[in-house]
Amino acid sequence: MEIVKTELEGVYVVKNPVFSDSRGIFTKIYNEELFNRFGICTDFKESYYTNSKKNVIRGMHFQKPPYDQNKLVYVPKGKITDVILDLRQSSRTYKKFITIEVSDSNSHSIYIPKGLAHGFRSLMDDTIVVYQVSTVYNLENDSGIRWDSCGIEWGILNPIISVRDKSFSKLDDFNTLW
Structure with missing residues (x-):
């Protein structure tokens, strides 16, 4: 397992080891000792x-x-552009x-600390994204930034987006909480 810093402070790409044999693959996505050395949260409260x-x-x-949550994001099936x-x-x-490609073929995870917004574009049908988070979901504190207000080049003309995600504040109208 290798942990690589990104240009955003506290955000890491975790290069997970993959072991394969005639049965298939085995991938390690979490190591408490190594995460602690990098100051990465190891106290996850919920997974989805x-x-x-x-x-x-x-x-x-x-x-x-x-x-607010620290997140560990992993893609066991499919491919995303993680943002x-x-x-x-x-x-x-x-x-x-920043944008990072995460897929079942590269077996990377992304660690995202509190104070950052997270999103992704699914690049394949039936893409599964797994989240480990450090706090239990709270509806009253659930929020976001409008997907098209941050200068992100999503690479698609007609994305499929929820009504909720379309209703978020634009980045320029957002008063930060951190």
């Missing part, structure tokens, strides 16, 4: 997954304090974003 059609965009999501947007006003990368 999405199954998305090709050209679905989900995001840009986050939980407001005190329910992370920095909402931390004190950060040198405030309002900047």
Whole structure:
């Protein structure tokens, strides 16, 4: 397992080891000792997954304090363009974003700390994205930034987007909570 820093402070790409034999593959996606060395959260409270059609965009999501979350994101099936947007006003990368391809073929995970919005575009039908999060979901603190207001080039003309995701505030209208 290798942990690689990104240009956003506290965001890491985790290159997971994959072992294969005649039965298939085995992939390790979590190692508490290694995560602790990098200051990555190891106290996850909830886990869930999405199954998305090709050209679905989900995001840009986050939980407001005190329910803000550290996230570990993994794709066991399919492929996504993962997008992370920095909402931390004190950060040198405030309002900047990065995109990372995550797929079942590269077996990477993405670690996203509190104060960042997260979204993705599904590049294949039946793409499964698994999330480990450090707080339990709280409906009243669920929020987001409008997917098309951050300068992200999603690479698609007619994405499939939920009514909820279309209703979020634009980045320029958002007053940061961090």
